[in-house]
Structures are given as structure tokens and as C-alpha cells.
Amino acid sequence: MLHINDLTFRYGGNALFERAAVAIPDRHRVGLVGRNGSGKSTLLALVRGELQPDGGSVEFPARARLGYLAQAAPDGPQSLIDFVLAADTERAQLLEEAEIAHEPGRIAEIHDRLASIAAQSAPARAATILAGLGFDEEKQRQPLSDFSGGWRMRVALAAVLFSAPDLMLLDEPSNHLDLEARLWLESFLSAYPGTLILVSHDRELLNAVVEEIVHIDRGKLTLYRGDYDRFETARAERLALRAQQSAKQMAQRRHMMEFVDRFRYKASKARQAQSRLKMIERLGPVAAIMPDEEIAFDFPDPEILPPPLLTLEDAAVGYASGKPVLERLDLRIDMDDRIGLLGPNGNGKTTLLKLLSRRLQTQTGSLRRPAKLRVGYFDQDQADAFAPERTAYQHMAELMPQKNETAVRAHLGRFGFSKDRADRRVQDLSGGERARLLFAMITYDAPHMLLLDEPTNHLDIEARDALMTALNAFEGAVMIVSHDPRLLAATCDRLWLVAEGTCKPFDGDLADYRKRVAEERRAEKREAPAKQREPSRKDDRRAAAQARARLKPLRDAARAAEAALDRLHRQKQALEATLADPRAYDGAPDKVTETTRQLGQLNRDLATAEEAWFKAQHALEAAKQIDSSL
Numbered sequence: 001m002l003h004i005n006d007l008t009f010r011y012g013g014n015a016l017f018e019r020a021a022v023a024i025p026d027r028h029r030v031g032l033v034g035r036n037g038s039g040k041s042t043l044l045a046l047v048r049g050e051l052q053p054d055g056g057s058v059e060f061p062a063r064a065r066l067g068y069l070a071q072a073a074p075d076g077p078q079s080l081i082d083f084v085l086a087a088d089t090e091r092a093q094l095l096e097e098a099e100i101a102h103e104p105g106r107i108a109e110i111h112d113r114l115a116s117i118a119a120q121s122a123p124a125r126a127a128t129i130l131a132g133l134g135f136d137e138e139k140q141r142q143p144l145s146d147f148s149g150g151w152r153m154r155v156a157l158a159a160v161l162f163s164a165p166d167l168m169l170l171d172e173p174s175n176h177l178d179l180e181a182r183l184w185l186e187s188f189l190s191a192y193p194g195t196l197i198l199v200s201h202d203r204e205l206l207n208a209v210v211e212e213i214v215h216i217d218r219g220k221l222t223l224y225r226g227d228y229d230r231f232e233t234a235r236a237e238r239l240a241l242r243a244q245q246s247a248k249q250m251a252q253r254r255h256m257m258e259f260v261d262r263f264r265y266k267a268s269k270a271r272q273a274q275s276r277l278k279m280i281e282r283l284g285p286v287a288a289i290m291p292d293e294e295i296a297f298d299f300p301d302p303e304i305l306p307p308p309l310l311t312l313e314d315a316a317v318g319y320a321s322g323k324p325v326l327e328r329l330d331l332r333i334d335m336d337d338r339i340g341l342l343g344p345n346g347n348g349k350t351t352l353l354k355l356l357s358r359r360l361q362t363q364t365g366s367l368r369r370p371a372k373l374r375v376g377y378f379d380q381d382q383a384d385a386f387a388p389e390r391t392a393y394q395h396m397a398e399l400m401p402q403k404n405e406t407a408v409r410a411h412l413g414r415f416g417f418s419k420d421r422a423d424r425r426v427q428d429l430s431g432g433e434r435a436r437l438l439f440a441m442i443t444y445d446a447p448h449m450l451l452l453d454e455p456t457n458h459l460d461i462e463a464r465d466a467l468m469t470a471l472n473a474f475e476g477a478v479m480i481v482s483h484d485p486r487l488l489a490a491t492c493d494r495l496w497l498v499a500e501g502t503c504k505p506f507d508g509d510l511a512d513y514r515k516r517v518a519e520e521r522r523a524e525k526r527e528a529p530a531k532q533r534e535p536s537r538k539d540d541r542r543a544a545a546q547a548r549a550r551l552k553p554l555r556d557a558a559r560a561a562e563a564a565l566d567r568l569h570r571q572k573q574a575l576e577a578t579l580a581d582p583r584a585y586d587g588a589p590d591k592v593t594e595t596t597r598q599l600g601q602l603n604r605d606l607a608t609a610e611e612a613w614f615k616a617q618h619a620l621e622a623a624k625q626i627d628s629s630l
Contacts, residue, residue, distance in 0.1 A: 001026040001060055001167060001195045002047065004221065008055035009039075009046060016042055018219040019056065024212075029189070029196040031206045031228060034216030036432040036460045040199045043216065044068065044169050047197070060167060067165030069173055073152035074144055080155050081140040084126040087159035091119050104557030108615055122162075129158045131524070132184035133177070134344060150176040150345075161188060168192070171199045174483055175457050178345040180517050182483045201460050203228050204486050228461075295463040296416035297439065297470035300446040305370055307334045309449055309477055310356060315365030317355045324363055325351045328502045335448065338471075339479045340492035342506055342513055347498045349481045353377065353451045356479070376447035380454045382438055388427035392417055392437050395426070399444050415440040431458030449477040456484050485510050561613035568606045575599045 002024040009017045016039040024030050032040050045051045046058050048068055060066075074083060086092050091114070098110045114120075130140050133154045144152055153176040160168065170189075174182045182205070189196065189209045197214075200206055206213070206228040213224045213231035224231040316327035325348045333339070333356075341349045354360040355367065357377040386395060397408050412422045415436040426434065435458045443450075450471075456464050468490045471478055482488055488495075489510050497506040497513075506513065578584055578595055585592060 003059045006056035020221040022221040031210035038216040064166040068169035087163040295466040298414035299474045301475040302446045302448045315362045340488040343498035374447040376442035378452040386426040393422040558616040561616045
């Protein structure tokens, strides 16, 4: 399906890819992984043809349909369901042509093709995908412009999934999904029948979906069989083997050089010494083992405060007076708590974090907290609010005016910022580096509690692992909203469920929550037919009129074909009656011969007419079937 041959691509004078090669077979699901900045998104752009390689080629079948998740969120007055349906361009074009086509043959071809691509089931498929990504029937009919950027990115993902391309490219598709939608996506992609290239930093998603891993490392592409965990093991074994080979080669060189140094000036050993020098040259340079750069997270530990850190009693919170998003909140947080918040997006998880960080106040009830309590709040949108021309050091120094430069740089060093990186402008930092800068900024005063809202969206897998290690070592309280089940499982020992306008402890673990989500989805499917809106008489009359208008050309063609067939049958009966009359043979023989010839031609015309009538009837029936399900 996809062949990358000796690919070379340079950006800003640096070679992102240098004679890289890999082959991905048809219908394989592949994970594309690598450190931040290694070139994953660039490689997808090269596959799409948006960038041109400096050398080599990217090849896949010319007729293969390519689909990818655009980075820009769609917008406009179009409804969600119509936007997703339009992603199947062939279906949309055929339906549009069916409205204006008049030639019966072409109309028949259109409806035959619509039937072959299952056009009649398209609205149901689109609705199912949108529902899986969190849009109920009412939301599916609302315009795109009514939704935020994150929700519109979900619609863009739904459109790609619905279009079912032969080669699908997905770049971090779970970034804008809550845990519930992510679980649905995992199930959908696991059964995807086409070729899939998935860029993701979500280890759980990769393990559940892909069959192979393509690793980008120092400009090369290496294919590993199996899921991400198997890749990690195989790569560690490969690096260990290379290290052994390198050590063995260095020992050989050292041993031979010792012989050369000892005997090169002795006449009896000079020839042997020269021979060993040539052997050293043939060994070539020692293979360098370049370790990956370590990603640092090191949260400063706060001083201990007596419990509890926070107490909510019958509290309510919201953005408009008298309209609480959450109410009946009776919760307590202690210094050693590790809490994961569960629940679909839009239920109030971020609202609860804003209340606990004092960005919102209680509308009713109370929130009690010590005066000395310090809270670090990681808001994923804050990483986009940095001044792009300022450096990481300048942002940090502004928060720490009482500290000298050494102290400021030392704190940045906790999060992987060397002097060189700290002096780079924010606009030149990667998404992962901006996230680490935000972590540095929210912890400069050693907070007692960390409130983290989707902290891993811009972190690669190695950085996520480093974050988990640091959170487990942190001596304060932690509350996390995340779509990454591995992060929640590794760092949280308590789960709270935000649902039905409140937040309560969840009795169970993530496996129990997965089961609950699956059961709720099954229940929704069973109830869906009962919830379908009953059409009004006016709707019925309008639909019937539209159906009659669409079917009229086909009905006319079928009637014309039937009339022609009847006419030919009557003519055939008349000729057969003539030839059956004995008196016909009393006259000139030429007349009988002509009548026989006419009957033969008529039989051929009848065969043609019957074929035309059959096609017209088939096209009419196919159109009726499609109309009944649209």
C-alpha cells in the first residue's frame, strides 16, 4: 500500500530524514512514534503530498483514497450530520447528480452505484460515529458554529472515519476526546478494514489498535512487529545488542593497538604490527550508541499542612447566577490524595478544577481551605497563552522576582531546560517543551496541591512516563482530568465521577468504569429506535412529494420501456398470425420471405426491448430502496 524509498527531507538546514525507507502493506494498522520534533507530522505531510521530498519517493496506489485528520477545526452553518455525510464525496456527488439527471441510462447507473456503496445506510453510519464521539441526536443537527474548537475537531475526526479511506492518516486523534469517546475510538479503529497510520502518544491506544510500529529515530524509519509494548521491548534488546557489539569492537581495537604499540618498532614483529593496523582500519569506526535525551520532571515538595486541605459542603458552582453546573458537592481532599476525575466532556470536570483553584466561587454552600494553601493549576489552554517572543527564562524570572538568575535557572532545570533551551523564544519551543514550561511556572512556589487538566496532550510517551514518575514522588495532593487511562491508573488511587450535575466518589477502578461505559452504550442502542422522532403529516407529504419528483424520470423510463415492449409483442403476434394463415402461401413466395425476415428482426428488437425494460425496472426498484432509507 505505502512505500517510502530512500526518503530525504531537510528543514531549516537540518535533515529530518536521510535515506529513510519503510514499506507498509495493505490493510495494516501501524503506529508512527518518535520523540517530539522527530518528524512524525512532517512525514504525514510528505505522504499527503503537501511537502515534497529532497530525495527519494513516497508511493501508494494512484486510485487509493487518502483520508487524514486536518489540524484546523471546521466551522460554518452546516449541521454536524450534514458535514460528516459530505465527507463521502462520491455519495454526495451522485446524490446531487441524481437530482438533475434526465437520461434514463445515466439515472440507472447513478442508482446502481449508490446501491453498491451502501448509500442508503450512510446517514445511520454517520450518526453512529457522531454518537460514539459524544454527539447525541439533537447536537448532530446543530450547526458547527455552535460548538467550541475542541468539539469541532471531534466532528472533523468523525468525517474522516465516516469517509472510510483506503489509507487513513490520524495525527493525535484522541487529543480532544474524553475517556468515554477515546474508548469508543479504540474499538472503532481496532476493527478498521483499511490501512491506518496512527500518530499517538497514547500507549494504551497504540496497544489496542496497531499491529506494527514505525519508529522515527535520527532521520531513519524502523519497522517493528507488534504493539507498542512489544516495540519498546524489541528496541531495548536491539540497543543492548548494539552496546554489546560496540563494547566487543572497542575491546578488539584496544587489544590490537596494544600489540601495535608494543611491537611496531621491532623488526621481527613489524609485519604483524602492520597487519593489525590494517585490521583496525577494516573494523571501521566504533558504532556510536546515542542515548535518547532524558526528559525531566521534578516537582518541589511543599511543607506539610494539617488535614484536610479542602472541604466542600453542599456547595454549588457555575458561571451564571442561579444556573449551577455542579451542586450537592460534599467532598474532602487531603495531602496524600491522588484523585482522577471521570465523566464525559461537558459534565463539569474543568468547572470543579476552577472552583478548587479559586478561579470560580461557590454559589451556595461552602469551600473551606487553609490560608497557607498553595495550588498549582495546569490548564491545557495556558500553554498557548505564552508571549511568543519571550524566552522560557524571561517567563520564569517574571514569576520569581525575588530570586537570582541561578535559582530561576535551577527551577527550570527541574523540567529539562538547559541554559540553551531556557534562552530560546517560546515560539521556537515544541508543544512538549511548552507544556514543561507551564509545569515549571505552576510549581515555582512549591504548591501543596496540583490540579491537572489534560496535562499530557503535548507530551510524547517518554515524557508521559517521566511525568508519572514525578507525580508519584510528589508529596502533595494531585487531581487529574485526563483521557489517558494509563496516566490515571499509574498515579491515582481514588476516582471521582462527575455526572448528573454533581461529583461523587466512584466505587471501582478504571476497568469497572470501562464496563459501565460499555453497558451505557449498549442501553442507548436498545433505546435509540424508541427515541426516534415521529414524522408529522406535513413531513410525510413533503417527503412523498420529493420522492415522487426524484423517481419520476425513472418511472417515465420504465413506462416507456413497457409500452415499447407491448407494441413489439402486438406486432409479433400479427406477423405470427399472418404466417399461420394457409392463404399467405397462395401468393408470391417473396412476400412470405419478407414476413419471415420481419419476424426475425422483431424477435431481436424484442430481446433488446426486454433488456431495456429490465434495466429500467431494476433502476426504479433500487431508487425506491434508497429513498426508503434516506
